[in-house]
Amino acid sequence: MTIPSATYRIQFRNGMTFDRAITLLPYLQRLGISHLYASPIFTATTDSTHGYDVTDANEIDPALGGRDGFNRLSTALQQTGLGLILDIVPNHMAASLENxxxxxxxxxxxxxxxxxxxxxxxxxxxxxxxxxxxxxxxxxxxxxxxxxxxxxxxxxxxxxxxxxxxxxxxxxxxxxxxxxxxxxxxxxxxxxxxxxxxxxxxxxxxxxxxxxxxxxxxLVGVRVEDEAVFNASHALILELVHSGAVSGLRVDHVDGLADPQGYLQRLRRAAGEDCYITVEKILADEEQIPSEWPISGTTGYEFIAALSHALIDDTQIDALHLAYEAVTEERNDVSAGLRAARELMVDRNFAGEFSRLLALATVVAHSEQRNFGEAELHVALREMLIAFPVYRTYGRPAGMPLAGEALLQQVLEAVKFSAFPAALSFLQAILLGAISEQSEQDAAEFRTRFQQLTGPLMAKSVEDTLFFRNHAILAINEVGAEPLPHPFSVEHFHQQMQTRLHHQPDALSTTSTHDTKRGEDARARLYSLSEAPALWAENVTRWRELNQSKVLTLNEGPAPEPAVEWMLYQALAGAWPTTLRPDDHDGLRTLEARFLPFVEKALREAKLRTDWADGDETYEQAVLEYAKHLLSAENSAFLTDFVTAIQPFVDAGLVNSLSQTVIKLTAPGVPDIYQGSEALDFSLVDPDNRREPDYAVLEAQLVDRSRPDFTQPSDWRSGKLKQQVIACLLHLRLDKPQLFRFGDYQPLYATGAHPEHLIAYARQDSENSLIVVAPRLMLEGTSWAETSIPLPESLAHRHYRNLLSGATLALNEQLSLDNLPPYAPLVLIAS
The missing domain is CATH 3.30.1590.10 (Maltooligosyl trehalose synthase, domain 2)
Incomplete structure (x- = not known):
């Protein structure tokens, strides 16, 4: 199997065809990419913007260029030495008359x-x-x-x-x-x-x-667990793999399948041992991919969660939460909010799925002659679903793995005072397969559907409800993030990377995708709010006063309410282009065209005063007019104040951006570059994050592979600096693949005056040693004076080359940071 050294995700459709992608391959080669990572390419509904609504799994979409266009792309990839990873969709197809x-x-x-x-x-x-x-x-x-x-x-x-x-x-x-x-x-x-x-x-x-x-x-669920269905829906996929045109597969929403392990084992047998396979799977903190899955790992959302530990100021984040409560004049009980969101999903949004589960459980209870009724089962099943802490368990016909048994026990312990004990024990027995043979058929269906439901419930209650309600710090409202308040620490990041190296060293490490709530650079900027909660709260208070005349009083309360105002200012600060001036009217209109659809989606996903199904047009229009006013050329006093006030966060965010980029390219895992994010990605939630980047600009910025110049503000703000750093490090990965795949991960700890302002580690194998030092918490421009990093014997007494500057230095027992600019990361390779 060829493990990618780095992937580059391209969103086909919306004008991106195979022939257009061919023209980008020389650029990707210069950037240092080893594999093109393609969104779904099989025939989807007419005018599909994403390709996950497949109508024919055995035809390459004519809208993209069809089979002939794909063959041209395949030939061009082989000529440039690039591999191809396909995003496949086994869980569902379009419930469309075109299918x-x-x-x-x-x-x-x-x-x-x-x-x-x-x-x-x-x-x-x-x-x-x-x-x-x-x-x-x-x-x-x-x-x-x-x-x-x-x-x-x-x-x-x-x-x-x-x-x-x-x-x-x-x-x-x-x-x-x-x-x-x-x-x-x-x-x-x-x-x-x-x-x-x-x-x-x-x-x-x-x-x-x-x-x-x-x-x-x-989108209708497909029974891919049936061998005939698997064969029929994977015929072309496997043909492309066996022909050598495709070297890897990314499996969409693996948790939706009836039997993820069985599917992946069948896929591995069919695709062969040489096919690189990853799965879209959200891992909770401390959760790992089942060891029985024959894959290289996940698509990397847990990596985003780990990065937040490296870049958030844990000493002040509580103050930011308190500031949010002061502005909203409400206690922000996230735990209660999470339960409310889950109750909404169980009782309303997934009422049909819940009813079917309850009916199955009731049939089994009657068959087993249990002496409780549907009402007791209703409460027990509801409480178990609401309390479920991860996406799902992985019970199979042969039984439930020990990890699943332990998880069920944890859930039962959490709800033992909320439901009839006998009903809870009965549901546990069904899920563990401890049911008589006469009831097994219904019990087996219950187990499958229970496991297929917990994932959607988790995703819709957390990612698509709670994260649009809780606005204290938007940067941590991300796919794969832990929803409840928790400590952040560099030490936890180090632990996560060591675990990653042990469990899934070949998994993708991502920072932006087509599904993230905001682009990686917007997130990096908003991390810096944790460093100055009082300053941010003062800014929001002042901005609210400047725009108070646009707040409408409706029967249900003000529109927008204070929590939504806080969200709007934070989202706008995250999305604000680095070079946009308050008097640039065209630029403001361009940003408004992106910002207003985000606002509408955010309000509806929150499901508080409006919803996708039951919208409150008056409320929505009031908030949209408020948001529109924020970007109006006539609102110059606010715009001037806003742009001036966010500049420290913009600057700190660019440093954070570079740090997370360097970490992604050197820590365990395969770095995944989402289209355009090799420069700066301040996108909002989809569809904004699926816009095609300006490839002409990106290519022009990378005409030569000159070393990054950290002293040029224009290079920071254009994204050129980030792009150059990526190109530099990706070519190192191409040169030394074993170091990054198998090299040890060693946390390094600074001493002296400013140890909290950096994160450092080493990667080392039998032939190479790499030291990485990345700045953090730089909102106030803190220096690294009187700060050094003690080195273990395996790293000491050696000569190193600074990969980003070309300078060489000799290190003894420590790496002194005294005379180094704190905003520039260090990547040192032993020479």
């Missing part, structure tokens, strides 16, 4: 050859939740009609531009008669004869008959 498999299921129901390809409850009619209102209202509005299907000419139920094929038994032998139907009662009767029923999209959360991806009804 031939899905369309066949609609037409033929349970008799379709693809009926078992999808995770559908066939005990009732297939629900299609794509109506704007209830069926009866849509019918009365004459929005439904019988028309010939555009492709087949057969009778179909038409709803605007969608044509739902009628099952043959309802029209064969009388097609003309059926096509002539225009009576509402006759349409309703014909609809009743179908193996499917159209319903209001709002009813999906409680009445869906198929497993979906999270809350997205347009």
């Amino acid at each position: 031939a498999w899905w369309r066949d299921v609609i037409e033929h129901g349970e008799n379709s050859q693809y009926a078992r390809y999808f995770d559908i409850d066939w005990s009732r009619r297939l629900t299609l939740p794509f109506l704007g209102e209830d069926f009866e209202r849509v019918l009365q509005n004459d929005e439904l009609s019988i028309k010939p299907h555009p492709q087949t000419g057969h009778p179909a139920l038409a709803y605007y531009d969608s044509f739902y094929p009628l099952t043959p038994a309802s029209w064969q032998g009388r097609a003309d008669e059926v096509l002539a139907i225009n009576d509402r009662a006759a349409i309703a009767e014909l609809h009743q004869q179908q193996p499917w029923q159209l319903i209001n999209w709002r009813d999906a959360r409680k009445d869906l008959s198929y497993r979906r991806f999270f809350e997205i009804t347009g």
Whole structure:
């Protein structure tokens, strides 16, 4: 297996095609990338912006250039010596009429050859939740009609531009008669004869008959645990791997699968031992990938969480939380907020999935003659789901791993006073497989669906609810982050890196993705708020006063409320371009076009005063007008104050950015560069983070591989400095792959006047020694005077070359930092 030295993620679609990607390969080669990492390339719904809504897993999307375009890209990659990693989507496909498999299921129901390809409850009619209102209202509005299907000419139920094929038994032998139907009662009767029923999209959360991806009804779960389904959905993927065109696979949402371990073992057997495989998997703190999984590791969200320990000021972050409470005039009880978010998910957003689980548990309870009813089971199941601390357990037909048993015991201990003990013990017995044989079929389905539900519940309650409600410091509201308040420490970062080296040295280390809540450089800037909570609070108080006239008083309270104001100023500070001036009207309009969609999404994801399903347009409009005012050229007093006040955070953020970059490129793991973030990435949540970068500028900045000049402010602010540092270190990784893959990780600790302002470690194998020193907590421009790093014997008494400056130095028992600029990281390689 060839392990990448570094990957570069490209988002195909939205104008990025295979032929366009080919033109970027010389640039990626100069940058030092070993593998192109591609978003899904298989045929997806028309105008898909991301490719995760696959309609044909065995066709390369013509919109990207089709198979011919892919072959051209493959040839170009081989000519430049770059590998290719594909993002594949085994958990779901598009529940779209463009999907031939899905369309066949609609037409033929349970008799379709693809009926078992999808995770559908066939005990009732297939629900299609794509109506704007209830069926009866849509019918009365004459929005439904019988028309010939555009492709087949057969009778179909038409709803605007969608044509739902009628099952043959309802029209064969009388097609003309059926096509002539225009009576509402006759349409309703014909609809009743179908193996499917159209319903209001709002009813999906409680009445869906198929497993979906999270809350997205347009994505239907695929039963890839079935060998026939695996083979049918992976035929082209495996062909590309076996041909040598693809050297690695990234598995999307592995926790959604019925049996992740079984799937990965089958994928490994089918793809071969040489295929590099990673999985999208969110790990909680101290959680590790199951050792039985035959993969190289995760896609690296836990690395982002580890970095926060290296760059946040733990001595002052509590003061920032207190400042937030003072401004909002509310106690910020994150634990209570987390429970409230989880309750909302269980009781409302995933009500249908919960009801199905409860029904299965009730059937098993009756079969096992347990002397408690559905009400007791309801409370017990609800409490267990709410208390679940990780994405899921990994029980299989053979039983639950010891780690899973321990986790279930932990959950039961947490809820033992909240539910009927016998009901809790019964649910534990089902999950551990301690059920009689006569109940095993229903119990097995319960186990599978319980494990498939805990992940979406965690993701939607934490990442897509709590993180949009709790605004104290937005930088830590990130995918993979621990939601509850916790200490931050450099020591914890060191421990995480040593664990990473031991458990998954070949996993990806990421800092930005298409799913992160904000770009890596926005996050790095906002980390610095932890260094000056009083200053930040003073700024917010002053800005609120400057813009007070734009706060509206609604029946439910002010709009925006203080917590949302705090969020808006922080999000704006994170996204503010380094060179944007308050009098640059065009630049302000460009930022506004990105900022307002973020604000709308943030309000709806919070699910407090508005929501995606039940929106409060008056409230949303009030907050959007407030946000728009912040970026109005007429609001010059605020803009001038804002730009001046955030400059110290901007400068500190650029130092943080460089530190996290150097750490990512030298710590255990395979660094992943998200498109454009080799320069500066101040993006907001998707879709903003999926914009195509300006590759012309990026290529122009890297015409030559000159050494970075840390004394040029323009290079910091353009991202050129960061880009040069990346190119320098990536080429070192190409030259010394064994050092970075197998080299030991040794924490180093400074002594003297300013040890808290740096993080240091060494990487060492039998042939090479590397010392890394990165600045931290630099908001006040602290120096490294009278500070040094004692060196262990294995690193001492040697000559080193500063990879970033070219200078050489001889080190004895210590590395003195006295005369070194504290804003420039050190990367020293033994010469």
